[in-house]
Amino acid sequence: MITKEDVEHIGWLARIEINEQETVEYMEKLNSVLEYFGQIDELPTEDVAPTYHVAEIYNVFREDMVEECLPQEIVLTNTEHKQDGAFRVPKIG
């Protein structure tokens, strides 16, 4: 069972601000989904390997060469918050 404190903690981890009322709502909805997820516990999987993806591909490499990429001014066109060729954000702390 997820508690109110758990919702606050995962909200912090996921960087999503959650107010008091939403915390309770999320707690209820998330618990009903987690209860459903719990059914996989009954399946024994001790000797089963996990499948991360189904493509039979491992380690796709290319030469470490500089290739054509988007120009800086184009990359910056999607925000108003920029300065001296960089994205501008508030201070971290």
Place this chain on the structure above:
Amino acid sequence: MAKWMSVAQIKEKIGESSAEEVTASYLEVIGKSKINGYVTVSDKALEQAKKIDVEGHDGPLAGVPIAIKDNISVVGLPNSCGSKILEGYVPPFNAHVIEKLLAAGAVVLGKTNMDEFAMGSSTETSHFGPTANPWDLERVPGGSSGGSAAVVAAGEAPFALGSDTGGSVRCPAAFCGVVGLKPTYGAVSRYGVVAYANSLEQVGPLANNVEDIAVLMDVIAGYDRKDSTSIDSKTEYRKALVDDVKGLKIGIPQEFFGEGIHPDVEKAVWNAIHKYESLGATWKEVSMPNIKYALASYYIIAMSEASSNLARFDGTRYGFRESGENWHTMVSKTRAEGFGTEVKRRILLGTYALSAGYHDKYYLKALKVRTLVKQDFDKALSAVDLLMAPTMPNPAFRIGEKIEDPLTLYLSDVNTCPINLAGVPSISVPCGFTDGLPIGLQIMGKPFDEPTVLRAAYTFEQNTDYHIKRPPEVA
């Protein structure tokens, strides 16, 4: 001009008149739309068509219009993913599939509505409001590629691209009475498609007939070095369109006909199976015992991947930004305001499933269940050529009916999401109606055996007339 045309008919029409005229006629139909299928109509479509007329083009889709789901990047057109958080974002690059389409001469009509970040089965979670089902305007078109399926069904585009993470092409195809294919994982590049759950999703075509699905696959499939899960299968899709299923072995997995299935859906699917039998195929029941755990496994994996993928939406480089006194507050407020409720729920659940203390219980366990589901498919498909089942257990539900309870909505994906865990190809084709609402038959095949899946779908279509029925409300 006829409202519902195949690609072959459109090419004929372009020959008689012009690409500009064909595109103009689609734009006119779109202008009168009752379904809210498009979120952006391209202001460059006519210009693009005119250019094809003036300069000539020998591509397989020269001048043929197409609709694109709003999570597939097209230079110059907003790419919102149905979300407020991408407000104002215009991609500076094309998705690989768009490069292929443009090289083939296709004209992009616009971007279609979808569940926010492809998270949903009803297209109701879109920031732009729900899309209506052309067969009943009070019902959902399915999702998450609901806009793409609805515009094809309504004659507002001859065909469209969607994306399918857990059924997002096949569900709306079934609900809207069109054809929709989820290709084998790796068959179509995901480069330039906004990621929801990378290990599960594929771009897939939606059309009014199987031939146009194959035509589109011949254009968009193939190796792309920019997608590290891309596989060069060298499949020729159109060549697979043969009206013959003699000797084909079909498996019927009982687990796909579970509790809660609508009796008319069950009946329509069995009628289809008997149709195949009358055409020379054989069928037998097969068992896939782990399928009942697929839905939980799918949602845990999809949400976990989503929690990581959607971390990039932080208000820094594009889209909506809320102000805050420091970086953490700015990002937390931006994401609180920019994401809708369902997206936030999935990010929170995914974050929880990956967090210290719960990773093994949820995420790792789900990946192990995935292995067992995949083994079920491998085993079943070693004894038969194809599997057949209902795409959706029920026809399209009413707008607003399920949106308040996430679990009820998740349960509607029970027959589509196992396929994404296994990565196999699967198509939904129209196979009947109940109270005027379409029913979809799902045909699943071995990895990269789209030719057999398409052959079976094509043969069914050649011997039935469900695919030529049109929704009366938009006719």
